[in-house]
Structures are given as structure tokens and as C-alpha cells.
Amino acid sequence: MTIEQKRAAATVSRRMMVSLAVMAFGLALPATASAQDYPTQPIKLIVPGTAGGGMDVIARVIGDRIGTILKQPVVVENKPGAGGNIAVDYVAKSKPDGYTMLIGQTAHFSINPSLYSSLPFDPVKDFQPVTLLADAPNVVMVNAESPIKNLDELVAAAKASEKGLSLATPGNGTVSHLTGELFQKTAQVKFNHIPYKGAAAALTDVMGGRVDFMLSSIPTALSQIKAGKLRPIAVSAAKRSPSLPDVPTIGEQGYPGFDAGTWYGLLVPAGTPTAVVEKLNAAANEAIEADDIREKIRQEGGDSYGGTSAEFAALMKADSEKWSKVVKESGAKVD
Template sequence: MDFRTRTLRLSRRAACLAGAAFAAGLMLPLVAQADDYPSRPIKLVVPGTAGGGMDVIARVIGDKISASLKQPVVVENKAGAGGNIAVDYVAKAAPDGYTIVIGQTAHFSINPSLYAKLPFDTIKDFIPVVMLAESPNVMVVGAQSPYKTLADVVKAAKESPDGLALATPGNGTVSHLTGELFQKAAGIKFTHIPYKGAAPALTDVMGGRVPVMLSSVPTALSQIKAGKLRPVAVSAVKRSPALPDVPTIGEQGYPGFDAGTWYGLLVPAGTPPDVVKKLNAAANEAIKLPEVREKILAEGGDVVGGTSDQFATMLKADYDKWSKVVKESGAKID
């Protein structure tokens, strides 16, 4: 072997070792990031205004996660475009666990089919961390309504040549699409009356101007407790802890009927698995606390919890279900 050949081989070996060392160096910050996480404040983004039901849940959960992880959790409200502004913001955030979104059914399972084009993919661009809670819709009528049960509502719808008027907070909402699911299950027709928000819809139902409404439990709960609305059914497979005396749609002749809203934490795709595990553990620990469970119950929710994988499986199934309903309903927002 001549000197030149030997030198060339040594140079190649040195280059390989240097490359390996460089790659290892690049990996060190990622490992350290997961091991040291969190080392600074965490941002929890809420796709809505301050004071709403989701905001209330975010703040109580954020406080407990902060105590568990020994870092501040700062809630940031980003309302607009049906939650799409907030979701897009988090989708484009660094995948380091320092930007989280509290999302729900409408944002992640319905909007992708409802809106003509979104700048993000709710399945590919996010990692589900934990499903915090779920809340069914509730079918309500005015306190003076002749309808006492779900059977009364179905009978009235069948007897109405143009279909029974059904109020919802808006086109493409969970309430609207729950109505679409139910009219198919019951073989009836509703005339959908979409309002710009729940408040005016509730006012018209309480005043007898519209006979029936589908609403989230948190939205209608105070008026139900005040005796201004009569609940006739909830849309989940089991009764709502917030309305234990109200039978489910399934109990009243439509077994297996299940529609409602879930709330959960998600992070950008690419977030390190160890970071996701830490967030999942902290959130599960938080929702086991009596004060947190009571707050979620007061907002009409039922605590869930579980693993990241369980949430991911549920999200995909929920996405597929609502995509089909949106398509069949013809609902669209440009």
C-alpha cells in the first residue's frame, strides 16, 4: 500500500467519523428538549372568545397542567372563521410542545368537509394528546310546548307536510348535523332554521316562535335549569351527567344513536413522543381532580381522558362519520 492510498483511506474514515459526530450533535438538542421539557411557558390556544365553555375548560385544565409541569400555561384566545384561524396557527407552530390547541368536533371533524379549502389537514398536521371531555347535544322545546317527549316531536314532524321547524346555532354546526342524522334515523323531515349563534335561537324557542332546537348541553343548561326550556332527549349513547333525568335518543327508540361534541388537546405533527407523553400524563392527572371534574360537569361535559392513541383512533372515526353527514346534508361554507 503506498502512502497516497493510505492517506486517502484515513481521510475517508475521518470524514465518516466527523459526519457521525455531526449527526449526533444535531440529535442532542432534540433529546435534551424532550428530557428538559418544559423549560419555558406553554401556550394553550383556544379557538374562541374568552368566557365561552371551551375557554373555561382550557383555563381550569391549563392551571393544573401548569402546576404539574412546573411551568406557566398561558391561554391565548384566537376566535374567527369557525375556529380555523386558531387551528391553522397551531398547525404552523414549532412542533416542540410549547404550542397546544384545545379543539373540538367542529374544528377537527366537521370543518374539513364543510369549508371548501383549508390551509391545514386536521389528521396529518396534528398529534392528538388527550380527549378531555365530551358533551352531547340536547333537543329542547319551550316550557309551554305541547311536546313532552321525543315521540311527540317525531309525531309532529310526520304530520307536518313541510317538516317541523328545527332551530340550530348555524349551518354546519354539530347541532345542525345532529339534526340531519336524527331525521334520517327517524324517517322524518326537519325544516332547518340556522341562526347566527345559539342565543337568538334559544330566545325564539323559549318564546314559542320555533318549536324545537338542538343545542349543546352547556349552551342550553342554564335555561333548562331555570324552567324556560324542556329537554326531551340527549344525543349521546349514555345520559349526560349534567341532565341525568333526560333520556337519550337511543333509549327512546333509536338504539346506537350517538352524536355530540368532544373536547381535546392536540399539538403540531412532529412533536417528540416523550413530550406528547408528558402532556398526556399531566392532562389525565388534571381531569381526575374533583374541582376539575366539577367544572367540566358544570359546563355540561363528561370527563373522558385516555391515551394519545385512543384519541387518535376516535378522531379518525369521528372525522369519517361527520364527513359523510356533511356531504349528504349539502352544507358548505366558502
């Protein structure tokens, strides 16, 4: 190749590089602009459960406020089924543009990956955590007429009984079930687990005296507790619940360090632009900090949180490690 040919080739090469750079810049502009302008249309918030449940109420309360802050409506869509996996999979496969969000909880991300033999999504790789929203502990309850008044008496009765005490939960592999498994190991006691298909039937049987006691989330049982039909004897979180301030924790009753509950958090599909995630995080935290929102969550048996995306991701990782061990030791499985 002659010097002239090399110069000509170099000139063409430089022109191509400039053209490619301009094209790349042009392609980047829409993404940057869309992130800055976000949101420009309604946002969907997917709930892995039926309308009216504790998670649904939290989603609607916080979603409505996020919509007000971002000046675009947040539309709640309920997609129950398969232990929440239908809704979670739907969001995992949604476009990562910030217009489809998920309210997820402990079971979906910390328990189901160990409980199910296979899942159609990866709970880590397919999602970007936005922020923790709330936490709701489980509550240990007996019939209002039961002679058992505290956790010591419950454990003593279980150890004294030849048949053991019967424990009702909303289902096999639920947070309530695995909290019971964790407590059995901690207290070195054995209960006869009776898994129900949902909390309603379990509550009915405990109130009717057909089952000795029950573990369930506070939102599920709060109305029956307030009505005097159930006696709460312990909450499973590290600190007392603002919804049941007079009920001591399991840790306070001789089992220090015991902490098990259900967190609720906001997530989006992996690949959602960082600027969009940051906007959603800021809006969600602003919503959670409002006194009226905190009170509504408290009425549902939850405690409001918030925080950064990184903090929520760290919580999810630690929680997954804890619950995967409990699932393995319990032998719980769902096909």
C-alpha cells in the same frame, strides 16, 4: 491509485465518518436535553372561540392544572373566527416544540374538512393528537310551555304537521345542525332547519315560542334549562349526561345506537418531540382524573375522558368518517 493512496483515502474517510457521527450526536443532544427539561417557559393554549364559552372554560380549568403539574404557567389565548379555522391554522403553523397547544373539537377536525371547500391546513398531517379531554352531547329542547314531552311526541308532531316543525341550531354546518340531519335520516322525518348566527338568538326564539325546538350543546343551554325556560327531551350521546341525568338518550327512546356529540381534545403541531407529547399527555390525564376538575367539566355539561394519544387519533379518524358522510348527504357547505 496506489495502495498507500487507498490507505490514506480510507483513513480520511474514517475520520470524516467519525467527525460526522460526533456532529450528529452533538446535534441530537440539545433536542434530547430540551425534551427532558421541558417545559422551561410558559405554554400557550389556543382556544378557537371567545372567552366564557364552554370550550374556553374547559381549556382554562384543565390548562391551569396542567400548568401546576408541569410547574410552568399555561396561558390561554382566544382566537375566534371562521368556524375555528383561524385558531387551528395558527397552531398548525406554530413551532413544534410543545409551547403552543390547541384545544380542538369535533367541528374543527371532523366536520370542517368536509364543510369547507378548502382549508389552509391539513387536519391530519399538520397535528399530533395529545389526548381526549371531554365530550359534550347535544340536547333536544322545546319551550317549557310546549305540549311535546318526549322524542316520540316530537316525531309524531313533525309527521302530522303539513308545514313540519321548525328546528333551530347555532348555525349551518355546526355539530348541532348535523346531529339534526343525522336524526332526520334515522327517524325518517323532515324538519325545517333554521340556522342562526350563534346559539343566543336561537335560544331566545325557542324560549319565545317562535321556533318549535332546538338542538345545541348542553353547555350552551344548561343555565336556561335549569332556570325552567327550556324543557330537555333527549340527549344525543350513547349514554345519559351527568349534567342531565334524568333526560333519556335518543337511543333509549327508540333509536338504538344513535350517538352524536362534541368531543374536546388537546393537540400540538405535527413534529413535536414524542417525549414532549408524552409529558403533556401524562399531565393532561392527571388533571382530568382530579375530582374537582371532573366536577367543573360536569358543570359545563361535559363528561371527562383522557387516554392515550393513539386512542384519541383513532377516535378522530372514526369521527371524521362519520361526519363527512353526514355533511355530504345533507349538502351543507360553507365558502
